[in-house]
Amino acid sequence: xxxxxxxxxxxxxxxxxxxxxxxxxxxxxxxxxxxxxxxxxxxxxxxxxxxxxxxxxxxxxxxxxxxxxxxxxxxxxxxxxxxxxxxxxxxxxxxxxxxxxxxxxxxxxxxxxxxxxxxxxxxxxxxxxxxxxxxxxxxxxxxxxxxxxxxxxxxxxxxxxxxxxxxxxxxxxxxxxxxxxxxxxxxxxxxxxxxxxxxxxxxxxxxxxxxxxxxxxxxxxxxxxxxxxxxxxxxxxxxxxxxxxxxxxxxxxxxxxxxxxxxxxxxxxxxxxxxxxxxxxxxxxxxxxxxxxxxxxxxxxxxxxxxxxxxxxxxxxxxxxxxxxxxxxxxxxxxxxxxxxxxxxxxxxxxxxxxxxxxxxxxxxxxxxxxxxxxxxxxxxxxxxxxxxxxxxxxxxxxxxxxxxxxxxxxxxxxxxxxxxxxxxxxxxxxxxxxxxxxxxxxxxxxxxxxxxxxxxxxxxxxxxxxxxxxxxxxxxxxxxxxxxxxxxxxxxxxxxxxxxxxxxxx
Amino acid sequence: xxxxxxxxxxxxxxxxxxxxxxxxxxxxxxxxxxxxxxxxxxxxxxxxxxxxxxxxxxxxxxxxxxxxxxxxxxxxxxxxxxxxxxxxxxxxxxxxxxxxxxxxxxxxxxxxxxxxxxxxxxxxxxxxxxxxxxxxxxxxxxxxxxxxxxxxxx
Numbered sequence: 001x002x003x004x005x006x007x008x009x010x011x012x013x014x015x016x017x018x019x020x021x022x023x024x025x026x027x028x029x030x031x032x033x034x035x036x037x038x039x040x041x042x043x044x045x046x047x048x049x050x051x052x053x054x055x056x057x058x059x060x061x062x063x064x065x066x067x068x069x070x071x072x073x074x075x076x077x078x079x080x081x082x083x084x085x086x087x088x089x090x091x092x093x094x095x096x097x098x099x100x101x102x103x104x105x106x107x108x109x110x111x112x113x114x115x116x117x118x119x120x121x122x123x124x125x126x127x128x129x130x131x132x133x134x135x136x137x138x139x140x141x142x143x144x145x146x147x148x149x150x151x152x153x154x155x156x157x158x159x160x161x162x163x164x165x166x167x168x169x170x171x172x173x174x175x176x177x178x179x180x181x182x183x184x185x186x187x188x189x190x191x192x193x194x195x196x197x198x199x200x201x202x203x204x205x206x207x208x209x210x211x212x213x214x215x216x217x218x219x220x221x222x223x224x225x226x227x228x229x230x231x232x233x234x235x236x237x238x239x240x241x242x243x244x245x246x247x248x249x250x251x252x253x254x255x256x257x258x259x260x261x262x263x264x265x266x267x268x269x270x271x272x273x274x275x276x277x278x279x280x281x282x283x284x285x286x287x288x289x290x291x292x293x294x295x296x297x298x299x300x301x302x303x304x305x306x307x308x309x310x311x312x313x314x315x316x317x318x319x320x321x322x323x324x325x326x327x328x329x330x331x332x333x334x335x336x337x338x339x340x341x342x343x344x345x346x347x348x349x350x351x352x353x354x355x356x357x358x359x360x361x362x363x364x365x366x367x368x369x370x371x372x373x374x375x376x377x378x379x380x381x382x383x384x385x386x387x388x389x390x391x392x393x394x395x396x397x398x399x400x401x402x403x404x405x406x407x408x409x410x411x412x413x414x415x416x417x418x419x420x421x422x423x424x425x426x427x428x429x430x431x432x433x434x435x436x437x438x439x440x441x442x443x444x445x446x447x448x449x450x451x452x453x454x455x456x457x458x459x460x461x462x463x464x465x466x467x468x469x470x471x472x473x474x475x476x477x478x479x480x481x482x483x484x485x486x487x488x489x490x491x492x493x494x495x496x497x498x499x500x501x502x503x504x505x506x507x
Numbered sequence: 508x509x510x511x512x513x514x515x516x517x518x519x520x521x522x523x524x525x526x527x528x529x530x531x532x533x534x535x536x537x538x539x540x541x542x543x544x545x546x547x548x549x550x551x552x553x554x555x556x557x558x559x560x561x562x563x564x565x566x567x568x569x570x571x572x573x574x575x576x577x578x579x580x581x582x583x584x585x586x587x588x589x590x591x592x593x594x595x596x597x598x599x600x601x602x603x604x605x606x607x608x609x610x611x612x613x614x615x616x617x618x619x620x621x622x623x624x625x626x627x628x629x630x631x632x633x634x635x636x637x638x639x640x641x642x643x644x645x646x647x648x649x650x651x652x653x654x655x656x657x658x659x660x661x
Contacts, residue, residue: 053646055651056650056651167558167561169554169557169558169561170558172550172554173522173551173554173555173558176526176547176548176550176551176554177522177551179543179547180526180529180544180547180548180551183543183544183547187536187540189539189540190537190539190540192536192537192540194532194533194536194540194544195529195532195544218594218597221593221597222590222593222594223590225589225590225593225624226586226589226590228624228625395624395626396624397621397624397625397626398621398624398626398631398635400593400620400624401616401617401620401621401624402617402635402639404597404600404616404620405613405616405617405639405643408600408601408604408613409609409643409647409655412609412653412655412656413647413651413653416653416654418601418604418605418656421601421604422601425597425598425601428594428597429594432590432594433518436514436582436587437514437515437518437582439518454543455543458542458543459539459542459543462542
């Protein structure tokens with residue numbers, strides 16, 4: 001598959017360097033940075049809201065823009081984390097620990113510069129990993145049959161359920177809910193309408209994009225409402241740290257950060273590949289490891305450039321890592337990647353080996369677009385980060401209704417029926433209570449997206465097994481390996497948690 | 508002392524009822540169409556039972572005066588009041604779209620919602636509303652050629 005990449009480089013260049021794609025990338029980078037800098041708005045929500053804007057675009061421009069929003073929003077989260085001590089996205093929580101103390105020391109602009117360059121390097125390395133690892137994984141995926149695809153879907157769900165939630169039961173319940181929702185509509189094989197209650201609209205199933213918009217946007221709005229009223233009543237003004245001096249530390253200081261940036265990037269890519277472990281987990285892993293290896297551990301939490309670059313390189317490295325299983329196997333590595341997968345499907349691109357064979361040119365162009373987006377992000381970030389922080393002054397009272405209107409118009413635009421809007425609001429209601437009760441919405445999304453792959457795989461393997469399903473599965477080496485991974489995915493976090501509790505009780 | 512049940516009990520109960528209802532519906536499906544939903548509705552019933560059991564344990568801890576696990580305190584009606592009012596506002600807006608048309612209802616919704624969220628600056632109210640309406644019109648109606656719901660006014 002890699003041969004086709006080198007052979008089609010001239011075509012890729014001609015498709016990438018078009019005004020439409022470059023403009024989409026630029027828009028994605030700037031828009032993502034603004035969304036990321038706004039506390040309360042996540043990268044996932046930003047992508048979900050922007051999907052409707054991609055309907056009129058070519059697949060390359062559309063997907064490249066969504067991926068640019070993803071990486072740029074994660075980097076944008078560092079702006080408010082460093083300057084106002086409020087992480088713009090959960091992925092930048094670790095950045096705030098050292099970024100804000102640096103601002104108080106008058107080094108806010110340098111911290112921003114380090115964050116942007118680290119984000120760019122982390123994102124760039126993850127995009128290169130995406131370029132070279134994806135075809136290899138896709139080649140391996142060609143050996144998969146129906147039973148393996150069923151187990152692969154189960155593996156994705158088991159991991160996201162256990163990683164994304166405080167409670168395994170809640171994670172699994174959210175995943176099951178998604179899988180049940182996915183069965184609503186006409187059954188592809190028997191043409192029997194399942195759970196449609198006589199509704200013509202429901203025969204087409206639950207549209208994924210309005211459901212995604214509802215699950216990620218409306219709960220955000222409802223959570224912001226309380227804060228908005230509180231903030232307006234308190235008359236409290238947002239304090240933005242003083243921004244002055246040079247953008248980057250001197251080279252003699254910066255070169256000492258390079259090993260940390262590289263280590264965090266590799267860790268971030270690894271975390272990104274794991275389904276369910278998003279940028280927030282990646283940044284903490286990067287931060288903790290940087291602290292472990294640092295010669296100046298005492299500076300962590302008090303204003304360490306190493307802390308800022310470790311967290312930022314890792315969370316941006318997660319973005320490319322999360323795309324690897326999504327593009328090759330159809331299993332998103334993070335909630336944001338799951339939403340991008342929805343956007344991909346709308347463009348008629350079904351994740352899997354086909355993306356690297358029949359549609360290889362489009363896919364590779366998108367990946368090169370992602371590389372370019374990360375470079376844009378670094379440059380644009382260095383130039384505008386100090387001004388972007390001003391968007392945090394926009395009151396949530398203005399943002400909330402605008403997000404609602406964009407959610408409504410975005411859902412409506414999919415099928416030009418109010419049915420999609422009703423789906424959006426029902427899922428918004430569901431998403432809000434899931435968030436309050438700590439059920440991971442990402443597990444439900446994954447259930448909805450992986451459901452049909454799991455069902456088709458299961459049904460085909462039932463036919464192929466000729467009545468001996470268990471034996472059939474256990475005699476296929478790949479299936480045995482996947483079953484072992486599923487069991488590991490479910491029970492390892494439980495075991496680790498128990499061990500941690502025991503240690504804490506002893507200590 | 509007022510007896511407070513942990514919200515996991517209610518949510519587990521609702522999930523179980525939902526799964527049981529869907530499981531009953533699978534009885535009408537052809538055999539091959541029922542395997543998958545039946546398997547996962549049964550799984551959801553079992554997991555819901557586990558969530559209810561966990562909720563009972565958390566309730567016991569609460570009644571013994573111990574804090575529930577950190578960050579897992581019961582959800583109170585007071586906390587839900589503002590978000591639910593907000594949700595009702597959104598539902599009313601969506602209902603109004605079919606009645607009075609997209610652009611009219613959007614304008615009214617934006618102004619009313621911002622006002623309720625304590626935005627009192629008239630220029631900000633008007634500029635935000637106008638900017639959103641123009642943006643949607645240019646992008647969705649002019650560029651993407653979408654027909655927005657008209658309602659009785661247009």
